[in-house]
Amino acid sequence: MISKPSARAYVTFWGTRGSIPTPGNSTEKYGGNTPCVHIQHEDTDIILDAGTGIRNLGLELMQQKRKMDLHLLLSHTHWDHIQGLPFFVPAYSKETNIYIYGSPQKESFLEGILQRQMDVNYFPVDMNALQAKLIIKEIEFEALTIDAATVQWQEQVCHPGGSVRYRIEINGKKIVYATDVELDKLFSPSADSSDDNKKLKDEYNDFIKDADLLIADAQYTQEEYIAKQNWGHSSIETVLKVAHKQGVKQLALFHHDPQRSDTMIDKLWKKHSPHYALHDRPMNTFWAREGMTLAI
């Protein structure tokens, strides 16, 4: 699913499911692999998260038979976001350089966490078997420059253990990846109205404002959310309202609940998308789907 290089950025969804892989007939359309998104712009490859979807991305990249500099931005290190890395074939090639970025709050733990998931008790192959040059670093600077792309990042506190959101700006286009965050804690009518909360809301609003594409955690419906508070994920309804208010042009709802079948997603799409698509300020809303590439 990798398009020919051109001035446009191509965003491909390789894993869209939250929490755990969900293979099977009922998830064939939207996909069962956990988070992985690839942004390609000319010869630049930016990968967002290393869930199980990164395995198929790796196979696709290997077909291109080129020397690769890959930039992997991790939102955080929960299983569903790093579990695919040991199965990422380019990581076993000497021809590959992989720059892995994660939250500075993990300090020197990021490398340790990735190493431990390849401990013999969890995985048969040691991390030393990865022949690619791995450069693991916590983000140090306010903005990161990767070729023609500028990457802004912010810590997200509304997720157990924390997570990072990224905004990638290429050729004047903004792509925001903001998964694993409980926006209802900030934006729901019953949310805490403290100054701290207001500051967090303002930061989020500024970060996503006028995004050409926002990839946002929308794991639960509002009804489901009631029983899942403090689990670190947002409700669809809250994400829709906040994104629309901030002038987001395209919203990809992401991190689908493991229980969410294709039929259920189709129904949600019919329920919510027309309202925003036909609005005076239209926002194209869809549920992210594995194997889909958008040109931004």
Add this chain to the structure above:
Amino acid sequence: MGDKSKKPVKRASVRVVKRSTKAKSRPQGTIQQKPEDEQSRTKDLSSTMQISMSDFFEDLPAERETHLDITCPGREPRRIKLGDDTLIIGRDDTCDIPLPLKNVSRNHAQVSYNGDEYTISDIESTNGIFINNIRVSKCILRNHDLIRIGEAKLLFVREKIRG
């Protein structure tokens, strides 16, 4: 162990009901007595024969049939069967799937097959391709995806069939 206070376990009484050998008259609307010639045929079914396992494998769904149901204004609906070859869709007569519409580019999109899945790709068209109303550059197609190219609608259908 040795608990004398334990009450003896009551056994459930079982009533054996013998089947009457006399044929009962059946109510109307139920299965009628089989005619005599049919009864003689079923005598051969008095014992159960083993089934050959090889028959099982012959009946497994081995193939998928894939096609596009195309609706194009001013034209009869048509069905294009998809195979291994890459097909070009566009306004030009030379395209594998011509769509003679003004809002379709000469070479608009292509459908390719990798042995498992079909993928549709935009080939630098002016108006783009939409899958279920989302503009995409490329997309792996799934059963009942609705593709829009200009004013034409193409329904992707993929079904398992017994080969």
